Amino acid sequence: MDERTFKRSNQHASVIGLGTWQLGADWGDVDEREALAVLEAAAESGVTFFDTADVYGDGRSERIIAGFLAGRPDPRVTVATKMGRRVEQIPQNYVLGNFREWNDRSRRNLGVDVIDLVQLHCPPTPVYSSDEVFDALDTLVEEERITAYGVSVETCAEALTAIARPNVASVQIILNPFRMKPLREVLPAAREAGVGVIARVPLASGLLTGKYTRDTVFAADDHRTFNRHGEAFDQGETFSGVDFATGVEAAAEFSALVPEGYTPAQLALRWIARQPGVTTVIPGARSPEQARANSEAARLPELSEETLTAIGDLYDRRVREQVEGRW
Numbered sequence: 001m002d003e004r005t006f007k008r009s010n011q012h013a014s015v016i017g018l019g020t021w022q023l024g025a026d027w028g029d030v031d032e033r034e035a036l037a038v039l040e041a042a043a044e045s046g047v048t049f050f051d052t053a054d055v056y057g058d059g060r061s062e063r064i065i066a067g068f069l070a071g072r073p074d075p076r077v078t079v080a081t082k083m084g085r086r087v088e089q090i091p092q093n094y095v096l097g098n099f100r101e102w103n104d105r106s107r108r109n110l111g112v113d114v115i116d117l118v119q120l121h122c123p124p125t126p127v128y129s130s131d132e133v134f135d136a137l138d139t140l141v142e143e144e145r146i147t148a149y150g151v152s153v154e155t156c157a158e159a160l161t162a163i164a165r166p167n168v169a170s171v172q173i174i175l176n177p178f179r180m181k182p183l184r185e186v187l188p189a190a191r192e193a194g195v196g197v198i199a200r201v202p203l204a205s206g207l208l209t210g211k212y213t214r215d216t217v218f219a220a221d222d223h224r225t226f227n228r229h230g231e232a233f234d235q236g237e238t239f240s241g242v243d244f245a246t247g248v249e250a251a252a253e254f255s256a257l258v259p260e261g262y263t264p265a266q267l268a269l270r271w272i273a274r275q276p277g278v279t280t281v282i283p284g285a286r287s288p289e290q291a292r293a294n295s296e297a298a299r300l301p302e303l304s305e306e307t308l309t310a311i312g313d314l315y316d317r318r319v320r321e322q323v324e325g326r327w
């Protein structure tokens with residue numbers, strides 16, 4: 001699989017990575033054996049970039065990744081975790097003392113002395129404008145607790161503020177055929193500055209696979225049941241912020257655009273990966289089959305102009321109005 005580089009930190013990532021929120025919690029039950037099988041399938045398909053967070057299953061996702069990597073050390077692998085959502089998300093909590101404590105816990109969970117990449121996990125907006133916060137992150141690098149740091153953001157405005165900081169190595173943002181706003185300013189700015197872009201929620205929480213109907217029911221402990229209207233965390237994280245009924249209809253139209261040899265999920269992933277400025281795309285997978293199929297998207301033929309235009313047109317007609325004003 002093709003690899004790309006985070007220029008500021010000189011770290012590498014497979015163009016399709018793996019999101020591991022599913023291996024923690026909030027997506028119904030994924031038992032440990034299945035979680036390891038997902039990691040195995042991804043790694044065997046060429047995935048070298050794994051995204052996790054200290055809060056996914058309160059550390060379970062980090063610990064499962066550690067167990068997996070312990071059995072197969074590979075210098076090409078980059079593990080990115082996140083910190084900052086195990087306490088109340090108020091600016092006063094984003095201080096060096098807390099960073100060290102959170103970092104100690106993640107290093108224990110991941111079984112490493114130095115974490116490859118740590119991301120602030122969607123902090124409150126004022127945090128992005130605080131010199132003290134970024135000085136504290138620089139201190140974590142100086143103390144050799146982390147190799148590099150980045151941010152995971154909700155909005156394009158937050159991404160642009162973070163990109164202007166000199167030592168931010170990566171920005172993680174929602175980007176998919178139902179969330180195109182980052183194409184206009186964020187991707188060009190990141191490219192110009194040499195900041196890597198990690199594209200998350202690439203399948204709009206599964207919507208873009210085209211497999212759900214208006215009657216699909218998700219488990220009670222799946223955020224696609226309990227966070228549809230932003231009840232537990234930012235609404236944008238669930239179905240990319242698109243209302244479910246609209247999303248199902250738009251996904252049916254998206255499925256009709258799929259070229260031969262592609263699935264709808266692979267079309268979405270390929271579309272994201274080809275956007276200039278994207279470093280890695282991190283679909284979440286709940287089974288080894290999903291992980292393998294997602295990696296395969298990196299090897300499929302280039303998309304035609306006709307398909308690209310039709311995807312843009314679908315977004316403009318069905319989705320743009322619901323998401324652009326907010327994120």
Ligand SMILES: NC(=O)c1ccc[n+]([C@@H]2O[C@H](COP(=O)([O-])OP(=O)(O)OC[C@H]3O[C@@H](n4cnc5c(N)ncnc54)[C@H](OP(=O)(O)O)[C@@H]3O)[C@@H](O)[C@H]2O)c1
Nearest residue numbers: 019020021152200201202203204205206209283284290293
């Ligand atoms: N704030 C943050 O920083 C933040 C927030 C959200 C996500 N993330 C990261 O981004 C990653 C990806 O986002 P996400 O997991 O929320 O959403 P996603 O990747 O858009 O969607 C994941 C879902 O898509 C379905 N799926 C995946 N591959 C498939 C395939 N090949 N065929 C059919 N269905 C497939 C599965 O749904 P079913 O379960 O229905 O099978 C899976 O649970 C996360 O795992 C996490 O690492 C970070």
